[in-house]
Amino acid sequence: MVVLAATPYRLFDLDRFLVPKELVLHAAALALALLGLRRAKAFEFSRIDLQLALYLALSFTSALFAADHWLSTRALAVTLSGAGVFWASRAAAGAGARRTIVAAAAAAAVISAAAALAQAYGFTSDLFSLHRVPGGTFGNRNFMAHLVVICSPALVLVAIKARRSFTVAACAVGLAIISDALVLSRSRAAYLGLAAGAGLLAFGLRRAHGRWNDPKLALRIKYIALSVAAGILAALTLPNTLEWKSDSPYLDTVTGVVNYQKGSGHGRLVQYGRTLRMAAAHPLLGVGPGNWAVAYPKFVENYDRSIDYHSGVTINPWPSSDWMAIISERGVPALAALLLVFLGLLRGAWRRAEEAAGVDDYMEGLALAAALVVTVIVACFDAVLLLPAPAFIAWALFGALAPASPALRYVELSPLVRRRLVQAVALAGAAAVLRSSGQVAAMALYSKAHTAAQFRHAAWLDPANPRIRARWAAPGR
Secondary structure (H helix, E strand, C coil), X not given: CCCCCCCCCCCCCCHHHHHHHHHHHHHHHHHHHHHHHHCCCEEEEEHHHHHHHHHHHHHHHHHHCCCCHHHHHHHHHHHHHHHHHHHHHHHHHHHHHHHHHHHHHXXXXXXXXXXXXXXXXXXXXXXXXXXXXXXXXXXCHHHHHHHHHHHHHHHHHHHXXXXXXXXXXXXXXXXXXXXXXXXXXXXHHHHHHHHHHHHHHHHHHHHHHHHHXXXXXXXXXXXXXXXXXXXXXXXXXXXXXXXXXXXXXXXXXHHCCCCCCCHHHHHHHHHHHHHHHHHHHCCCCCCCCCCHHHHHHHHCCCCCCCEECCCCEECCCCCCCHHHHHHHHCCHHHHHHHHHHHHXXXXXXXXXXXXXXXXXXXXXXXXXXXXXXXXXXXXXXXCCCCCHHHHHHHHHHHHHHCCCCCEEEEEECCHHHHHHHHHHHHHHHHHHHHHHHHHHHHHHHHHCCCCHHHHHHHHHHCCCCHHHHHHHHCCCC
């Protein structure tokens, strides 16, 4: 649902993809939290839990002091829901649902890639964007590619652990689909992340074969390699509807993947430098979640590709990096806390692989390590965990594959405390769901509005939307 959710309101070319996905994320996180808290008698906090809780606390505090609270609460809600999905996924995996969650993450990658391929090969839909194709139901080819490459280790894991030949065949088709989509996406960040993740997986699979000498494992590794090759060949040979300006677009993307002297690479370096200046001016709590776009123009002294000089605001509502967004919006301590979470998960994944007694445990540790490495690299070059679909799927995958950690703190919940906690979570979750629902309703109403009352109602439902706000403030409204 989270990868397919989109609306047909073309006047809102970014929000019409992001807001429905936020709605699915918040609704699922709320349901999971209430189901989990209903019977909870105590909380056990590992080191990773405490670090993640610290990151959430710092993000919440930063949001209190943000200049634009409408933007800060929206960004904070995505962060809180992602963390809730992580904890719920880890609890469910511990109760026996690990295989199901990993398979769902793998399926999400295939569905995302299939929608992008449908657009690339000529299928049209109001749920597809005409810009940044082939993005499918993400509206942007980079967003699609980021999620697909993060979930690719999950698909490899499902193929290796499959009990039936039908599942192996389905995984082989899925790998061909995502390979095709990744080539057509021309996403440089995804290529870099894929290179690191694939290298780690190849190294780990070679060690696994030498360690257990399992003929079934060797055969499935060959299936995986052949499927990936078939997908790449299809992307390079099958005719598509993509109108690239270059005669060799895919070769140009590969050869220019680390080009920082011109184009988007140089633009990122300029943006990163000015974003770090912003972070240096607000080192403890940043400018507030989601408020990078509010503060960034104040740090621009000359031409900047991130600024739309017709309107004077940033082209995108976030910088081209999760890490730059977090350090500038939430402060240095928040970034350190989140990086410690990733480091703890990576250390646990590698330790699990090293201590594994069988192929299944080894591959689960290896897949988590690969997914974490891919996420860290992709997030260096674009917004990833700040967006609802990757926040949902990636955190669910991390939670499902996270190894057990010793508890450092144990907190018992009395019936009164549990009831108050359920009420607080229900209130916060319902607010997030209602906000996203209101934004979807505002887009629908504005797209068909003809009277001042309709425009006023749309502005009331989503008061921070720049298009709606500009239309309502226009003379003669």
